[in-house]
Structure formats: C-alpha cells, structure tokens
Amino acid sequence: MADYAPVDLAADNLVTFELNGRTVSAPAGTMLVDAAYAAGVEIPIFCYEPRLGPPIGACRMCLVEIEGMRGLQTACSTPVTEDMVVRTNSPMAKDAQDGVLEMLLAQHPLDCPVCDKGGECPLQDRTFKFGPGKSRFIEPKRHFPKPIELSSRIALDRERCISCFRCVRFSQDVAQDGQLTMQERGARSEITTFTGDAYEARFSGNITDICPVGALTSIPYRFVARPWDITNTPSVCGSCPVGCNTELTTRDGELKRITGRDTPNVAVEEGWLCDKGRWGYDIAMSPNRLSAPVVREAVGDRTVSIEDGVAAAASLLTGRRVGILLGGAVTLEEAGIALDLATNGTLDNAVVARLGVASGNCAPVRAATGAQLGDIDAADLVVIVGGDPAAQQPIVELRVRKARRFGARVIGCGARPHALESLGDFTRTAPGHLADGMMGLADAISNAARPVVLWDEADLASDPGAIAALTALLAASPHATQLMLGADVNGVGLSALGVSTTGLFEAIAADEVDAVICVHADPLEAAGSIAWQAVFDGFRGPVIAIATYASAMTERADLVLPALTMWEQEGTLVSMTHRAQRLRPGAAGPAQAAAGWELLIAIAHHLGHPPAYRTAASAFTHTVASHPAFFGMTTDLIGTDGVVIGAWPADDVSPAAIVADPDHLVLVATRDTFGDDMTARSHALRTAVSAPVLRMHPATAQALWLNEHDHAVLISDVGSSSALPVLCDARVAEGLIVGPLGAPGSPIEGALSRNQHQAIVRVERT
Amino acid sequence: MSVQDQIKGFGITFRTMLQKPLTLGYPEVKTPVFPRFRGRHQLWRYDNGLEKCVGCSLCVAACPADCIRVVAEENTQEHRVSAGERYARIYEINMSRCIFCGYCEVACPFDAITLEHSYELSERERDLMVYTKDMLLTPAPKQPPLRTEGQRV
Ligand code: SF4
Numbered sequence: 026m027a028d029y030a031p032v033d034l035a036a037d038n039l040v041t042f043e044l045n046g047r048t049v050s051a052p053a054g055t056m057l058v059d060a061a062y063a064a065g066v067e068i069p070i071f072c073y074e075p076r077l078g079p080p081i082g083a084c085r086m087c088l089v090e091i092e093g094m095r096g097l098q099t100a101c102s103t104p105v106t107e108d109m110v111v112r113t114n115s116p117m118a119k120d121a122q123d124g125v126l127e128m129l130l131a132q133h134p135l136d137c138p139v140c141d142k143g144g145e146c147p148l149q150d151r152t153f154k155f156g157p158g159k160s161r162f163i164e165p166k167r168h169f170p171k172p173i174e175l176s177s178r179i180a181l182d183r184e185r186c187i188s189c190f191r192c193v194r195f196s197q198d199v200a201q202d203g204q205l206t207m208q209e210r211g212a213r214s215e216i217t218t219f220t221g222d223a224y225e226a227r228f229s230g231n232i233t234d235i236c237p238v239g240a241l242t243s244i245p246y247r248f249v250a251r252p253w254d255i256t257n258t259p260s261v262c263g264s265c266p267v268g269c270n271t272e273l274t275t276r277d278g279e280l281k282r283i284t285g286r287d288t289p290n291v292a293v294e295e296g297w298l299c300d301k302g303r304w305g306y307d308i309a310m311s312p313n314r315l316s317a318p319v320v321r322e323a324v325g326d327r328t329v330s331i332e333d334g335v336a337a338a339a340s341l342l343t344g345r346r347v348g349i350l351l352g353g354a355v356t357l358e359e360a361g362i363a364l365d366l367a368t369n370g371t372l373d374n375a376v377v378a379r380l381g382v383a384s385g386n387c388a389p390v391r392a393a394t395g396a397q398l399g400d401i402d403a404a405d406l407v408v409i410v411g412g413d414p415a416a417q418q419p420i421v422e423l424r425v426r427k428a429r430r431f432g433a434r435v436i437g438c439g440a441r442p443h444a445l446e447s448l449g450d451f452t453r454t455a456p457g458h459l460a461d462g463m464m465g466l467a468d469a470i471s472n473a474a475r476p477v478v479l480w481d482e483a484d485l486a487s488d489p490g491a492i493a494a495l496t497a498l499l500a501a502s503p504h505a506t507q508l509m510l511g512a513d514v515n516g517v518g519l520s521a522l523g524v525s526t527t528g529l530f531e532a533i534a535a536d537e538v539d540a541v542i543c544v545h546a547d548p549l550e551a552a553g554s555i556a557w558q559a560v561f562d563g564f565r566g567p568v569i570a571i572a573t574y575a576s577a578m579t580e581r582a583d584l585v586l587p588a589l590t591m592w593e594q595e596g597t598l599v600s601m602t603h604r605a606q607r608l609r610p611g612a613a614g615p616a617q618a619a620a621g622w623e624l625l626i627a628i629a630h631h632l633g634h635p636p637a638y639r640t641a642a643s644a645f646t647h648t649v650a651s652h653p654a655f656f657g658m659t660t661d662l663i664g665t666d667g668v669v670i671g672a673w674p675a676d677d678v679s680p681a682a683i684v685a686d687p688d689h690l691v692l693v694a695t696r697d698t699f700g701d702d703m704t705a706r707s708h709a710l711r712t713a714v715s716a717p718v719l720r721m722h723p724a725t726a727q728a729l730w731l732n733e734h735d736h737a738v739l740i741s742d743v744g745s746s747s748a749l750p751v752l753c754d755a756r757v758a759e760g761l762i763v764g765p766l767g768a769p770g771s772p773i774e775g776a777l778s779r780n781q782h783q784a785i786v787r788v789e790r791t
Numbered sequence: 792m793s794v795q796d797q798i799k800g801f802g803i804t805f806r807t808m809l810q811k812p813l814t815l816g817y818p819e820v821k822t823p824v825f826p827r828f829r830g831r832h833q834l835w836r837y838d839n840g841l842e843k844c845v846g847c848s849l850c851v852a853a854c855p856a857d858c859i860r861v862v863a864e865e866n867t868q869e870h871r872v873s874a875g876e877r878y879a880r881i882y883e884i885n886m887s888r889c890i891f892c893g894y895c896e897v898a899c900p901f902d903a904i905t906l907e908h909s910y911e912l913s914e915r916e917r918d919l920m921v922y923t924k925d926m927l928l929t930p931a932p933k934q935p936p937l938r939t940e941g942q943r944v
C-alpha cells in the first residue's frame with residue numbers, strides 16, 4: 026500500500042527545512058515522514074497510514090533527530106516547520122531504528138517461509154533495509170495457538186502482530202463498525218473483537234491489506250501463492266456502479282486474489298474495497314458458471330464447441346430482424362459493437378436496448394457540476410437525497426464517514442432508512458415526495474462553502490418533483506456539486522452511447538423482431554420480469570443468450586454462448602461518477618467461452634460482414650469515435666486511473682412517477698450488494714450474505730395483519746412477487762415497503778415495472 | 792610421410808597399449824564423484840517421517856533457470872504432511888532446464904532439498920524430464936510398529 030501521503034510541492038504555504046544536510050521544502054503542516062519521502066528520503070514506518078486519520082505514534086519506527094528537541098521524535102506525527110533541522114541517518118537515529126526493529130522482532134516468530142505476507146511484507150523489507158542485521162535475542166518467544174479465524178475470511182496469527190493498531194483504527198475510525206480492539210497488554214496483547222465473535226463487517230478485508238505484517242491474512246488466499254509466483258493486473262470492480270480500482274492477482278492463469286491497488290485511486294476508492302469486490306470472484310468458479318455453448322433442440326440440449334456455437338448463432342440470425350438486449354454491466358466495447366452491427370448492415374436495423382433504470386429525466390441534475398468520490402473528503406456539507414448508498418454503492422459509506430470525521434455535516438432525506446443516517450440529520454419522506462424533504466436542506470446547502478449532493482438515480486427518476494427541486498437547489502448554490510448514486514454498473518456508459526431502455530420490448534410485443542440476442546442480460550430476472558416473460562412466451566423466433574452464469578434466460582434461450590466474466594475480459598466501464606475505466610483480464614476463463622465483444626465480432630464475420638475492428642482496443646477506438654461523450658478518448662488517456670467522460674444528449678425515456686398516497690403501499694427496491702444473487706453464490710462470502718426480507722414499519726405490518734417473519738407477496742398492476750418474510754423496522758416510513766432487488770430467484774422483480782425500482786403494490790399474506 | 796614418422800606414431804600406440812586403460816565399464820562401473828558434486832535433487836524428511844519442505848517457494852525464487860514449481864497447501868490435523876503450517880502439494884523440477892547450480896539448496900531455510908550424487912538423468916521423452924515430488928522425495932522411513940496400550944508383542 027501506499028504508505029506515505031502525496032505531498033503537493035506546488036502549494037503556496039511551503040516551508041523550508043533542513044533534512045540530512047539538504048534544504049528541502051514542503052507545505053506547512055505536512056508530516057515529516059511524507060515531506061521526507063517526497064524529498065527522496067524514506068523514514069521507516071509501521072503504524073503510520075494517512076488514510077486511517079491522524080497519526081498515533083504507536084510503533085516508534087519513525088524516530089528521527091530534530092535539532093532543538095530533546096530526545097528523538099516520531100516523524101509520523103511531527104509536522105514540518107520553517108527552519109527545522111532533521112537528521113534521519115545520524116548515529117542516534119540509526120541506533121533507534123535498530124533498537125525498535127530488534128524489539129519488534131524479539132517477539133516475532135521466524136515464520137517468513139510459511140507466512141503469506143513473506144515477500145511483500147513491510148516488516149521484512151524494513152528489517153532488511155534499516156534493521157540491525159543480527160538478533161541478540163535467544164530467549165524463547167511468546168507463543169499463541171497458530172492462526173485463529175478472525176472471521177471466515179480472515180486468519181489472525183497473533184504471534185506476528187506488532188501492535189501497530191492499524192486494523193483497530195480501520196475498524197474504529199474508517200469503517201466505524203466498532204468491532205476490533207486490542208486486548209491485554211505487553212507481550213500478551215492480541216487483536217480481537219470486543220465481543221469475541223467473528224469480525225463480520227462489509228469492509229473487513231481491508232485490514233489484510235493494511236496490516237504491515239502477516240498477522241492478518243486472507244483465508245481464501247491462504248498459501249495459494251508467493252509474490253514471485255504471481256502477476257498483478259490493475260483493473261476495476263464491476264460489482265456495483267462505483268467502479269473501485271482493483272488489482273487482480275493471477276497464478277497459472279487463474280484469478281487468486283483481488284486487492285486494492287498499491288497506488289490507490291484517490292478520486293474513487295482510495296484503496297479500500299468492500300468484501301464483495303475483494304472476495305466475490307469465486308462465483309466465476311461456481312457450478313452455475315456456463316462453460317460450453319449449448320444448442321437447445323427439440324430432441325434435447327447439445328453441447329457444442331465455441332466455433333460451432335458462433336456458427337449456429339450466425340445461421341439463426343441470417344435473414345431475421347434482430348433485437349439486441351444489453352445488460353447493465355455490458356462494457357462500452359460490447360455495446361459499441363452491437364450498435365455498429367445494427368447500423369452497418371450486418372444485422373439490418375437491429376433494435377438495441379438495455380436493461381436498467383431509465384433516468385433521462387435526471388439530465389438537468391446531471392448537468393450541474395459533477396463531483397468525484399474523492400471530492401467528498403473536502404466537503405463541509407454532504408447531502409444525501411434518497412437512496413441507500415451503504416447497501417447499493419458500498420464504498421460511498423467510507424467516503425461519507427471520512428468527510429464526517431473531517432468535520433463535514435451530513436444531512437439528507439429519503440424514503441428508505443440507511444446506515445449513513447446515523448451520521449447526521451435526516452428526514453424521512455414518502456416515496457414521490459422527496460421534494461418535501463429537500464425544502465429543509467436548502468438553507469444548509471446555500472450556506473455551505475463546499476456542499477456535495479449525493480442523489481439516487483432510481484429514486485429521482487420516478488420522482489419528477491424531486492428532479493425540479495434538486496435542480497433548483499443546485500442552481501441556487503454556486504459552490505454545490507452533485508454526485509449520482511447510480512443504479513447500473515455501466516448505466517452511465519450505455520446511456521452515453523445512446524442505448525435506450527425502451528424499444529426492444531415494444532418491438533418484440535409488436536412482432537417486429539424475429540430473433541433476440543441477450544448480452545449479459547436476463548429480462549426474466551430483471552424488473553418487469555412478468556411482462557418480459559409474457560412477451561417471450563409469445564415469441565416464436567430464436568433467442569441467443571450470451572451469458573456467464575445460468576439463469577432463467579439461459580434456460581429459455583435456443584442457443585447459449587458462454588461469455589467471460591469481468592475478471593477475465595478486457596473492456597471499458599463508466600462508473601456512476603462518469604469515470605471511464607478499464608477492465609483488464611486477470612484470469613483465462615473456460616476454454617469454450619469467449620468475451621462478449623469477441624463473440625459479437627465472430628458472429629459478424631460468420632454473417633459475411635467482417636467489422637473494421639478485431640480486438641477490444643480497436644472496437645473501443647471505433648466506438649468512441651462515433652459518440653460525442655467519448656470524443657478524443659483513448660485507452661492511453663484512460664490509463665490506470667480513468668478519465669471523466671463528456672456530456673451527451675439525454676434522449677432516454679423516463680419511468681412513471683410513483684407518488685405515495687394514504688391508500689396505497691409503495692414498494693421501493695434496494696439492491697443490497699451483499700444480498701444479491703452473486704453474493705449468495707460466493708463461497709467466500711457465505712457468512713456475509715444478507716437474507717431477502719420485506720422491511721416495513723410495524724404499524725404498516727399491523728395494518729396488514731402481518732407479524733414479523735410472516736410471509737407475504739406483493740401484488741402490483743404488472744405482476745406479483747414471490748413470498749418473502751416480513752421484517753419490522755420502525756425507521757421505514759409508514760406505507761412503504763423496502764424489498765430486495767436482485768436477490769436469489771429475483772423475488773420482487775415481478776411486481777416492478779420495467780426499468781423502474783418502485784411500484785404501487787398491495788400486500789397479501791401467504 | 793617418412794619411416795621415421797611412422798615409427799614415432801606407432802611408438803605412441805605401443806606405449807599406450809602397455810598402460811592401464813582409463814575407460815570404465817559403465818554402467819557396471821561408475822566414475823566416483825567429488826563429495827560436493829551437485830547432481831539429482833532429493834527432498835528430505837525428518838526422522839519422524841514428516842517432510843522438511845514447507846512449500847515456501849524460496850527455492851523457486853532463487854532458481855536462475857526458473858525450473859522449479861511449488862504449489863503449497865495447508866496441513867490439517869487429519870492430514871499432516873510436513874512439520875510446518877504448510878506443505879508442498881506439488882513440487883516439480885524440470886531437470887532438462889536445471890543447471891545444477893545448487894542455489895535451491897542454498898535458499899532452502901529447512902535444508903529440505905539437496906543436490907545429491909546421482910547424475911543419470913536421461914529420459915526418452917521431454918515431459919518425463921519434469922521430476923515430480925514423488926520422484927524427488929526420500930521414501931518414508933519404516934516406522935517400528937508402535938505398541939498400543941495393553942497390547943502384547
Ligand atoms: S509477518 Fe513478515 S516478517 Fe513476520 S513472518 Fe510474516 S513475512 Fe516474516
């Protein structure tokens with residue numbers, strides 16, 4: 026991890042001081058370790074980690090000599106001042122470094138050969154670089170039973186802990202889950218949870234990244250590889266619309282680990298990942314992963330080679346009017362190729378549409394100055410309008426908590442209760458009445474110096490009043506910036522390409538297409554599944570599913586072409602903050618599967634229209650050239666950190682407004698990242714899964730004659746949900762039901778309309 | 792060519808005929824090697840039968856020919872293979888790439904691997920030159936049968 030904070034040497038408050046006889050400068054207030062690092066002098070550290078908040082000086086590794094101060098000072102907690110004279114290599118400082126390392130190693134086992142940190146261990150590296158080179162310690166060391174499970178995903182080896190408190194500070198200050206603590210003292214100190222239970226938290230994996238020794242290691246990665254056996258590839262996470270920057274660890278062509286990057290992307294995730302992004306990759310090896318093309322015929326299913334599968338797809342499409350349905354996580358390349366095939370004569374006038382939330386009506390809000398997640402750090406006011414960021418866009422939670430730690434005020438309004446509400450003042454609004462809640466926020470926003478407004482895409486899209494109110498609020502405050510809490514992984518990218526959410530459904534219903542290709546899209550498990558089911562029941566033409574996992578659509582399809590997952594393929598995703606970032610492959614994937622873009626290109630070749638591009642990179646170049654939001658963009662420009670895309674004309678349709686009234690109940694669907702189908706299939710995350718429930722106010726439940734744990738179905742005018750247990754939660758607004766979107770078996774999707782996450786429902790007990 | 796030259800040439804022939812031959816009747820008779828000769832590798836066990844190798848891959852890191860492959864796994868209570876927390880589930884050396892430098896032996900923190908005196912490393916197929924763990928590992932020692940309580944021998 027990047028241990029030292031970046032230093033802005035162009036700042037205007039530079040102070041000049043002497044470091045090992047050289048004159049160097051750094052902004053006033055910079056910690057000495059960072060200033061020295063920027064000047065090319067490494068002061069060894071263990072406990073210092075700027076992302077964890079103010080330094081605590083726990084390990085004493087960073088002792089340096091400062092003229093005029095008695096004894097040695099910890100460089101991690103001493104800010105630089107004008108004319109300071111610092112020596113990091115004087116005999117006294119060297120002696121202190123030797124001494125501290127010798128003391129740390131006195132109780133540290135000689136475990137390097139069996140330790141997963143070995144080879145990428147700060148303790149090893151710094152002992153090698155700054156240590157005494159020889160141990161005088163011959164007495165027996167402390168012994169604890171070897172690794173214990175801090176949780177089902179984290180192994181704790183207490184003998185190796187150097188009591189740096191990084192993990193404790195992460196839990197207490199960054200994630201604020203309040204679980205980890207240091208128990209006992211001296212040689213007996215050990216990391217544990219307050220209660221002694223497993224450390225179950227959504228960001229728990231980050232402590233394995235920041236532990237400077239091998240005390241906290243990942244269980245799924247236990248003894249899997251050593252640093253010289255692996256290759257690391259920078260990529261991004263496609264599990265939610267945030268788009269955290271990740272690093273994929275590959276050994277022998279298989280994905281073995283995901284970590285935050287060594288150089289975190291400060292504008293996005295700052296190096297932290299949620300446990301889903303870190304450990305959820307094992308679903309690529311789950312039993313319902315598709316690994317060979319299947320041709321479905323009257324006599325039964327036939328497994329064929331990928332070449333024959335593509336040929337079969339081409340023959341099914343020949344001479345037919347085609348519709349292409351793209352899922353919310355489809356990459357820019359795949360969408361670009363689909364659009365190209367529809368217009369260049371390969372699939373004549375194919376209808377291309379996407380699954381996901383339609384939010385074209387939010388364009389006025391989007392047009393206001395946009396913020397990146399990193400900008401939340403500097404905000405003095407964080408406003409959250411609607412949504413449930415902690416569940417739907419997990420890493421946003423850490424950013425808002427950080428801003429709060431820095432003194433920002435957190436306010437907001439919304440229909441759903443969420444984890445961030447405890448940070449400030451929130452008003453509960455009825456669905457469709459977000460504007461009421463926003464009235465109370467206007468003063469705070471206009472008085473703030475740097476307000477950032479986080480707004481939920483799905484909530485605002487079905488609440489036209491809220492769009493108008495928020496647009497006015499943003500226009501009234503010249504400093505205000507906005508950040509969308511998006512609904513679909515690549516929703517921004519797809520709508521910037523002009524892919525609409527409508528058109529295909531209507532075309533199938535009107536018999537205007539005779540063949541459908543679903544690319545990473547399952548309409549039978551998406552919002553409006555009942556309506557989709559009905560049109561597909563009446564559809565006689567062939568359906569081709571390009572998909573990674575078995576689902577309702579791959580069961581229905583006449584031809585299934587297995588595709589690669591986001592960890593195995595190249596591509597570009599645009600995050601909810603309009604940041605285009607690159608997926609890079611970290612695993613090979615099944616032999617009889619291919620990337621979605623590759624399959625589409627191969628089908629075009631078989632149809633006798635070889636496209637002008639052959640690789641993902643050239644498909645990207647071809648795609649960006651014809652869409653204004655991406656003009657001038659190249660893969661080089663995106664680089665490892667991503668780049669914000671330009672504006673695009675909003676031509677997307679908007680969903681119907683959902684307005685609560687006393688006679689009707691409103692279902693608001695929340696996609697809990699840890700409650701969806703993907704998490705449910707992950708072995709590593711088995712203890713992190715949240716169960717699908719219908720959350721409602723006790724009074725609402727009572728009015729419906731429902732008790733907690735009773736099962737109920739929701740019935741709307743488009744369809745009904747499956748039965749789900751009821752959970753009473755007094756924080757939910759009365760008349761509101763919060764349901765789990767994307768849960769295993771898609772229980773509530775049937776009650777929702779297409780492209781919408783809210784619905785007016787009636788409840789029936791089962 | 793003069794007669795003198797011929798006499799000179801045959802002189803060597805006859806002189807050599809009277810000397811003791813240098814060739815050995817390999818494979819019945821083998822050239823002795825020096826004590827520190829570096830030949831075929833061997834993986835060692837402790838006296839109790841547990842493998843010394845913990846699958847740490849340090850030999851892999853040290854190997855200049857990149858010819859060792861180690862995949863480790865965790866020892867469990869029921870299945871204890873090595874003396875450490877982990878053991879080498881796969882340990883392979885590609886003998887056709889090895890340059891017998893002995894760096895693996897130097898790198899090993901447990902003296903688990905040494906280069907021994909055997910130099911007969913030829914196979915009929917290239918793939919067979921990848922020596923697997925069962926080929927490299929010392930056979931498990933014959934344990935004297937343990938007496939269980941109350942049992943008479
Ligand atoms: S924590 Fe580092 S120094 Fe300690 S045993 Fe592990 S690799 Fe070695």
Ligand code: SF4
Pocket residue numbers: 185186187188189190191192193216235236237238240241
């Ligand atoms: S477990 Fe690791 S991070 Fe936590 S205090 Fe010990 S050494 Fe530090």
Ligand code: SF4
Pocket residue numbers: 850853854855856857858859884888889890891892893894895896
């Ligand atoms: S002897 Fe040298 S080349 Fe051969 S396996 Fe060992 S380290 Fe590698």
Ligand code: SF4
Pocket residue numbers: 138843844845846847848849850851861879898899900901902903904
């Ligand atoms: S032979 Fe030695 S160095 Fe190689 S993996 Fe085994 S223990 Fe480690």
Ligand code: FES
Pocket residue numbers: 069070071072073081082083084085086087088099100101102
């Ligand atoms: S790094 Fe300064 S005390 Fe730990």
